[in-house]
Amino acid sequence: RLANLVRQKGGRQIGGSEFLILNQQFNTLIKAGLPILKSLDLLATRATAPRLRPVITQIRDRVREGKSLSEAVAEAGVFSKVYSTAILAGEKSGNLPGVLDYYIAYQRVSTGVQKKILASLVYPALLISVAVIIVTYLVTGVIPKFALLYRDMNVELPAPTRLLIALTVDYRLVFLGVVASLAVAAAGIFLWSRTEEGGTVFDRFKFRLPVIGDTLLKFQVAQFSRTLATLLTGGTPLVAGLQTSCDAITSKLLRSTVSHATQMVREGESLHGALGASGHVPELALDMIEVGESSGALSPMLNSVAEFYEEEVSLRLSTLVSLIEPILLIFMGLIVAFILISLYLPIFSFSMTGTAK
Incomplete structure (x- = not known):
């Protein structure tokens, strides 16, 4: 979302x-x-x-x-509840224009970060789409014609050609059944991840993935920090700001963490101590929040947390995309090359046999 x-x-x-x-x-x-x-x-x-x-x-x-x-x-x-809460804070403080200024700045930054992330994913998605279209065309339109041709010729085919025809023609229903089963399983996992329990378990798994997990977690922390900073700057009390920020978090694991932290803050615990109790918030963010609390500059420090992690997430995504693009190209090339070589290998063999005779 x-x-x-x-x-x-x-x-x-x-x-x-x-x-x-x-x-x-x-x-x-x-x-x-x-x-x-x-x-x-x-x-x-x-x-x-x-x-x-x-x-x-x-x-x-x-x-x-x-x-x-x-x-x-x-x-x-x-x-969003963030918007209505920000307006409420502006009404109570008598500074609605100032609060709207803060919210507009929040909108601009959040939208800019999200657009940058989506833009970095466009090219890999385009490559994958092209690969799927090419392979689908070869499997449904080209390979069956070659299979009929070779069967009419009644000749011994090389192993790669036999494997290709078996997977795409002879055992097509089995192959499609496997693909359909995987799709159903993926849909089931997706629906389960939408539940509170399933989403929490899925988030734990996501956040533990190498490189990607840490990036996803820091993006969520950046969004939370930016939202809370906007509300606090507008005059919303800390506990109310935490409650509203919690509603704006998409990660069920982090939402549970902030919800528990909200209760601890209400009982007198510091924000950095309450968030740190879960073990899910990065240490650097906790240290910066602690400095913000002790210096009376929590809102600016939360903005600094958001800016730091947004920049790190953007840099990591750029690096990952620059690595993924050549890997995808090589992988696509290998698949298409295997299909084409397997299809034309018998023809090359016949040509060489005819020349030898």
Whole structure:
């Protein structure tokens, strides 16, 4: 789940860029001195995104009925709890424009990091897609024709050719059955990972993977730190900020960790001590949080944690992609080469035999 998306009723999604523009426009109107209700009226009238207009209209109507802006946003059911909590903090502090500034900066950074990560994965995904298309075409359209040709010739085929034909023609149903079984198993694991227990176990497994696991964990910690820093900067109390940040975490293991830490902080434990009790938060992050608590600069230090890990995750992904790309190319080349050589090997053998005679 991307942090820069808000979900509309019925499962539709509003792009992060649309949401960012909405916040910028709303904040500009508030800073200009317009009342909240008048600002919502203007936004509802001039909204260019059709999906946003009914949402803004609903919020405006709730505010007109006497609801606070944070209550109206929460009741809309399409925005994250982080957003409604940030607005609530702005209302309580009397600094709604300032809080919206913090939230807009949070949106920009989060969206930028996510776009950078997705962009780094586009090329490997494209390579895999091309490989699947090529192999599928060869297996379904080319190999069966060669198999019929060689059977009509009634000749002894080389071992690689026999293996290729057996896998793709003679035992196709068995092969497809194995693939289907693997797909069903993968779907079952995916559905199980969506449960609380399964997700926690799956997260433990993911985070223990070499290189990739540590990268995934640090990305989650960066997202949590960025969210909590935004809420604290806007004036949200620590315990309330932890509760809201917990709801925004996608990892069930880290969510459980933060939930337990929230209870410990409520009972008087320090934040770094509460998070460190789980053993799932990196030591460097704990050390930086401890310094932030002792110096009274927790929010800036959480931002520093987020920036440090976001940069590290981006660098690691770039390195991994630069390593994966040649490996994928070599792997694709070997598969296609094996198929083509196996198909044409009998023809080469016949040619050499005919020449020898």
